[in-house]
Amino acid sequence: MDTPRTTYAMTENKPGSKVSAEIAAALAASSMVFYGFDRRYPKLLLRRASRDELIWAAAWLHKATKANYYWNYVTQNIHSLDSVFAEFGWDAKHAGINILPSKFVLDSSLFRPNANKFVCSVLPEPPTKSVTYSSRSVCYIIK
Template sequence: LGAAGDMTTDRHAYKIDPSNPGSDLAGETAAAMAAASIVFRRSNPAYSAVVLRHAHQLFDFADKYRGKYDSSITVAQKYYRSISGYNDELLWAAAWLYYATDNQYYLNYLANNAESMGGTGWSMTEFGWDVKYAGVQTLVSKFLMQGKAGHYASVFESYQEKAESFMCSCIGKGTKNVQKTPGGLIFRQRWNNLQFVTSASFLATVYSDYLASSGKYSQVRLWYRPIIGASLLRKIPSRINLGK
């Protein structure tokens, strides 16, 4: 494969703007920056404030100028097509911005758009780079268990029902369970399957922690630890093969 500096492939720069929107791309970036602002809040408050300001700006842009990024950057359709659209990323960004700021605007956004944007309508069996609903549902469940749902508790309970549906599908106790290998590893697709394994394990980890913090027992914790170990073991041969 070689180092990035040794690659001769052309690398074009693309952009999104009001005439060529990309709500999924901007929303995903807003969510990442909002999360980063939380990480750096104590160690580097100035940087935290900068990325949070940009997160607000990106969310406003994504929500105002709606459209899928691969409709504007059409070359991406060959590699990273936006199958789920942009509603999940808008909810994802709103959830992280509410987590970072406690701003009532984002709480209202999550509640008022819960059904129309699919947050409480879709029961998911995957969490990955394109589909963010399971992540939204898990994070909103945290708000509910922390007593931060305000007068939207009933709506947030619907989010949590979908989060629990995802967890049940992972441990084989749902109405529609994820496909697994004979060894018990989640199997979504042949190409880079471990991205779905690790992301599901991550959601299971944090959801289990949320339940523990609220004094509830969870079978999820019994599931994700061996899955993480299995995924690490399966990563070693793939690295060896790439080196040949």
């Protein structure tokens, strides 16, 4: 990357949730603009407006507060994510969104299958290897 990568800090007066909310709003508004021209692109924009970072935040807020509002947000929006399960990074929280709730809702088939797929994808010699790992990798299958 040959462009400057400016660093910004979040503070109490400048929280990061505003940025996520602004992006979600822009994507939702854009979906309305493109609706008359293309049927697929607006749907993609709306899926992206329900950003994985917001679901990730709601999962952690539920874990910390036990407030049903956050849990409802997670379960109502988990289906808006792409079916990518083996990705966790700065711009994709899919794996974490499945792993974290699966720890406190062990009887849920909503999160457990993708959580297991992710864990198994990082194992040595899995059928669907997609990441590199150290020699000390350990797998915990959620049962």
